[in-house]
Amino acid sequence: xxxxxxxxxxxxxxxxxxxxxxxxxxxxxxxxxxxxxxxxxxxxxxxxxxxxxxxxxxxxxxxxxxxxxxxxxxxxxxxxxxxxxxxxxxxxxxxxxxxx
Numbered sequence: 001x002x003x004x005x006x007x008x009x010x011x012x013x014x015x016x017x018x019x020x021x022x023x024x025x026x027x028x029x030x031x032x033x034x035x036x037x038x039x040x041x042x043x044x045x046x047x048x049x050x051x052x053x054x055x056x057x058x059x060x061x062x063x064x065x066x067x068x069x070x071x072x073x074x075x076x077x078x079x080x081x082x083x084x085x086x087x088x089x090x091x092x093x094x095x096x097x098x099x100x
Contacts, residue, residue: 001035003071005082012085024063025085032060038075054097057083070096 009029013022037043040052051059060069068091070084084091084099 001032001037001078001080003029003032003080003082008082008085009069020063021067024067025069028060028062028069032080036078037073038078043073057096059091059096070094070099 006029009025013019013025035042035046037046040056040058043050043058044052047060049061049065051061053059055072056074057070057072060071061067062069065088068084068086068088069082070091072081072083073079074081084094084096086094
């Protein structure tokens with residue numbers, strides 16, 4: 001899987017100043033890079049706690065649901081676009097279907 005906008009992860013952990021967030025988000029990034037997800041069900045089979053939402057979007061729970069990452073996925077080309085990175089509380093303040 002090719003992941004677009006790793007800069008969103010970098011910006012988040014720099015803004016938070018939390019070294020733990022850097023470690024957990026980096027781990028998520030490298031794990032997803034190695035995947036060959038062709039359908040939403042492939043994601044669910046690998047990460048049962050991921051939420052599949054409208055517009056080919058997926059919400060990933062990271063570090064025991066402490067962080068949330070929202071991505072838009074174009075399955076045929078194996079491209080994942082990071083739309084949002086934040087804590088569970090920050091996630092509750094966005095519209096997962098429209099966040100850019």
